[in-house]
Amino acid sequence: MEELAVAIGVSRPTLSRYFQDPERVSRSSRARIEQGLEQVEYIPNFFATRMNRKTTGIIGVIIPYLNDLFFSKLLEAIERAAMEAGYTVITQCSHFDPLIEARAAETLMSMSVDGALVAPLGNHSDLKVHDRLRARLPFVLVDSRPDNMLDVEFVGTNHMQSTGLAVEYLCRVGAPPVFLAMPRVSFNAMARERAYLAKMEELGHEPRIIGTEPVEPGWLFEEHGQAVLDREFAAGRLIDASVLCVNDRIAIGALRAAATHGLEPGARRNGGLRIMGHDDYPLCPFLTPTLTTVAQDVEAIGRASVQQLVNTIRGEKTPDEQRVKLIDGEIKARESA
Known part of the structure; x- marks a missing residue:
């Protein structure tokens, strides 16, 4: 950063503010920095820039299947909502294997993600893994939940x-x-x-x-x-x-x-x-x-789950906010019935 600031001709704090938010620096400095970055092809290290912050800006997501179009749609809704809220999504797939699901949870914890959205496997899940995860960071179940985790924040279909x-x-x-x-x-x-x-x-x-x-x-x-x-x-x-x-x-x-x-x-x-x-x-x-x-209103489920998690991360939850949000379905009448 020191060398880059000198090469571009701005101060190091100005360059640092630019990488956090380009709008925080003057128009002339922004133009100079952008021109300099084009010449050196500099790409900031995502993790390094977050090491000394209280937040990583990352939401972790665990899904049970990659080959299911429902979860493809759900992930798209989650990613779009997370980007709008200023977060990056890291996705792990458990591949319907409780050992892989447990490893995915450990991976998210080791990365110090700001919060986790989890679609559990079903009765194959090791529920102790979910207990450890929600003890460490903000946690919302999405799409399905175990009967013995009814006190956990949840967003899914009614x-x-x-x-x-x-x-x-x-x-x-x-x-x-x-x-x-x-x-x-x-x-x-x-x-x-x-x-x-x-x-x-x-x-x-x-x-x-x-x-x-x-x-x-x-x-x-x-x-x-x-x-x-x-x-x-x-x-x-x-x-x-x-x-x-x-x-x-x-x-x-x-x-x-x-x-x-x-x-x-x-x-x-x-x-x-x-x-x-x-x-x-x-x-x-x-x-x-x-x-x-x-x-199922997959778009609404994805957006509501991100909103619920982000509110918890930022400490913006209101006392009357629902811990469980159930979203109604809608009949699609076609030829088979």
Whole structure:
């Protein structure tokens, strides 16, 4: 910095202020510095400039999957909101492995990030890891949360509302739905299953849940949905039923099973097979048939989680601010139901 300041012809404090915020120096000094930087191609060391500050300006994010478009959309929303708030995002993926999730948490703590947003694995998570993380820095759970961490700040979908909305919709357009679940490893999946049971009871219908047991080890989404409905259709069951899938990836597998058995979900509006999902996965409008689903407001979830974390980091939380923010879903009626 000393050598660079001399070479450019400004004082070291002026150069330092420029790197913190170019608007803090005069227009003439700013022009001189910018011209000098073009000549030397100088790039400040991000971490070095933060070593003597109380803040790193970094928010750490842990997600469970990289190959899931939902988390791609969520990350985009988080990154945009964080940039607007003046923060840089560092993302770690747990790859559905509790050991990798634990290492990701340790990495964020070692980097002294200002705060962390975590989408946990599900019941595979080592909850002691999350306890250590939130003991060390501001911490918000995003998208899903364990039943024994209900006191933690959380932003996600209102599953009672969104799943209830789906049940009501299917009851309006056809028979009361069967619920196509997944192996009970996901907090969201279990929350939606409970919401399905509650709404069916409220409407006076007999609930029926299928697919809670794994068909093959490691099958959680598309393969699981296809295998469960393939088994049902092969036995002549559910071919004219309404099927509410726990998420869109399960529903994609269910649509594949229907196609292999020559069934056309939603083709007959007053009877026949209907298949509906949950999430509004980006591919839903491009499937055949297009998938009816409940849309999660991913943009709102990402922005609200960043805002909640930033308020905690900056000590700007108000006494009446919600620790838990649940965001409603919206029906996306398409061809499959």
